[in-house]
Amino acid sequence: MSKQDEKNQSGKDPGRTTLRRAAIAVALAAGLVALGAGIYASGIYEPIAQSPDREPDEGRELAEAAAERRAEWLAEREAYTDDPEANPPALPVSGEGYFIPNDVADAPDNEFGDSVRRGYEVFTNTQTNASQHVGNGLNCANCHLGAGTVPKAAPMWAAAAEYPAFRGKNKIINTMEDRIHGCFTYSMNAQGSPSGNPPPRDGDIYKDLQSFFYYMAEGAPLEGNLPGRGYPVPPEPEQGYSISRGETVFENNCAVCHGTDGAGRQDPNGRWIFPALWGEDSFNWGAGMHRVNTAAGFIKNNMPLGQGGSLTDQQAWDVAAYINSWERPADPRQFRDGLTLTETDEQFHEQSPNFYGDVVRGNLLGDGVPGEPTEQPPSAGAPRHADQASR
Numbered sequence: 266m267s268k269q270d271e272k273n274q275s276g277k278d279p280g281r282t283t284l285r286r287a288a289i290a291v292a293l294a295a296g297l298v299a300l301g302a303g304i305y306a307s308g309i310y311e312p313i314a315q316s317p318d319r320e321p322d323e324g325r326e327l328a329e330a331a332a333e334r335r336a337e338w339l340a341e342r343e344a345y346t347d348d349p350e351a352n353p354p355a356l357p358v359s360g361e362g363y364f365i366p367n368d369v370a371d372a373p374d375n376e377f378g379d380s381v382r383r384g385y386e387v388f389t390n391t392q393t394n395a396s397q398h399v400g401n402g403l404n405c406a407n408c409h410l411g412a413g414t415v416p417k418a419a420p421m422w423a424a425a426a427e428y429p430a431f432r433g434k435n436k437i438i439n440t441m442e443d444r445i446h447g448c449f450t451y452s453m454n455a456q457g458s459p460s461g462n463p464p465p466r467d468g469d470i471y472k473d474l475q476s477f478f479y480y481m482a483e484g485a486p487l488e489g490n491l492p493g494r495g496y497p498v499p500p501e502p503e504q505g506y507s508i509s510r511g512e513t514v515f516e517n518n519c520a521v522c523h524g525t526d527g528a529g530r531q532d533p534n535g536r537w538i539f540p541a542l543w544g545e546d547s548f549n550w551g552a553g554m555h556r557v558n559t560a561a562g563f564i565k566n567n568m569p570l571g572q573g574g575s576l577t578d579q580q581a582w583d584v585a586a587y588i589n590s591w592e593r594p595a596d597p598r599q600f601r602d603g604l605t606l607t608e609t610d611e612q613f614h615e616q617s618p619n620f621y622g623d624v625v626r627g628n629l630l631g632d633g634v635p636g637e638p639t640e641q642p643p644s645a646g647a648p649r650h651a652d653q654a655s656r
């Protein structure tokens with residue numbers, strides 16, 4: 266959706282919002298069918314309504330109920346602002362108990378609303394709107410589903426109120442800008458981008474993304490995790506995790522969209538339809554998703570797309586191991602700090618389950634995909650804090 270379209274839809278009518286969502290769902294479903302995937306995934310961008318066994322109509326009704334509850338909450342708050350003796354508004358939550366974020370389509374018609382809409386555009390179409398700083402085929406929303414609204418898909422309304430945060434690991438306060446900077450460095454593989462770096466500090470990309478997150482989180486309590494934050498990781502199964510079992514899970518449940526080679530799929534114009542899970546167009550070895558536990562949490566709750574929760578914990582851990590047992594862009598910390606692969610492994614990869622520095626199928630993992638990034642050490646783009654890594 267172009268920026269202009271988005272602006273035109275900034276009215277307050279919740280019916281329009283629902284229509285927009287329905288249109289997105291239909292367009293996406295049509296795209297899938299056209300691809301011959303034969304999968305009907307209507308409603309997958311429907312944040313509140315996402316569930317494996319729900320009919321599209323039911324999803325629409327839930328979305329309308331959520332919009333109504335949100336409107337009630339705004340009215341309650343206004344009454345309270347005007348009169349301290351009125352009841353303070355209760356947290357706006359859906360029938361399922363999750364926080365109901367503001368809808369970007371309702372953002373105000375002023376400079377702040379413009380920033381919210383720009384942030385939304387960067388988040389959902391990072392490929393185009395932050396192209397100078399993206400070195401793979403991903404958009405933020407590929408991992409933070411429903412444009413950062415879906416519970417258990419690391420929603421931004423749950424993250425917004427949690428920064429700045431003190432992180433015991435490095436004993437340093439991390440701001441939201443630090444966090445976003447880390448996502449560009451690792452998840453978006455900025456070292457392979459045209460600029461070779463994440464967006465410059467203090468720039469508009471950070472401001473707009475933060476406006477967008479802040480707007481969605483309006484009414485969320487500061488501090489204290491809301492349910493649905495992050496990717497809840499299922500307990501590691503007794504049998505551990507296995508690349509070879511994961512291969513079977515992958516072939517039966519994932520390859521239809523992501524490709525047997527995990528490289529994802531682009532339309533004839535080069536736009537990504539299904540994102541890459543490994544190889545040069547995917548996240549790099551420093552990203553949180555390269556950890557088997559984190560990927561298992563994402564997959565268990567969100568994949569196959571539109572059928573989150575359908576895999577067993579064992580299947581989620583196994584397939585997480587499988588996708589993370591292939592080569593991907595190198596860990597930028599290796600070049601930033603001038604380390605060997607073994608040193609990088611020791612310093613950054615020993616605290617979590619992952620295959621960095623292991624020999625799998627006869628190949629030493631961690632060298633990165635061919636052609637990068639040794640030509641372009643990401644010095645200027647290096648994170649300020651060592652532990653901001655892995656996000």
Ligand code: HEC
Pocket residue numbers: 388391403404405406407408409419420423424427444445448449452453474494495496497548552553554559656
């Ligand atoms: C390859 C998947 C992936 C992509 C792409 C991605 N992220 Fe993330 N993001 C993660 C993971 C994994 C975490 C850590 C979640 C956890 O630990 O539960 C995370 C965490 C975050 C957090 C902190 C969430 C919290 O609750 O504390 C923010 C903010 C964030 N990402 C923003 C972004 C932005 C902005 C972009 C695009 C520039 C982006 N992410 C791209 C995987 C991704």
Ligand code: HEC
Pocket residue numbers: 304306403406407408410411514515518519520521522523538539540541542547548554560563564568569570576584585588
């Ligand atoms: C119906 C098609 C479909 C199926 C089947 C599917 N995915 Fe996805 N997957 C997607 C799409 C589309 C996205 C991006 C979501 C978005 O942008 O809203 C995605 C995102 C992801 C991501 C995060 C982005 C990235 O590239 O790293 C991972 C990891 C992932 N899928 C793994 C899996 C695994 C594992 C399976 C099998 C258990 C699976 N997917 C099945 C369509 C699918």
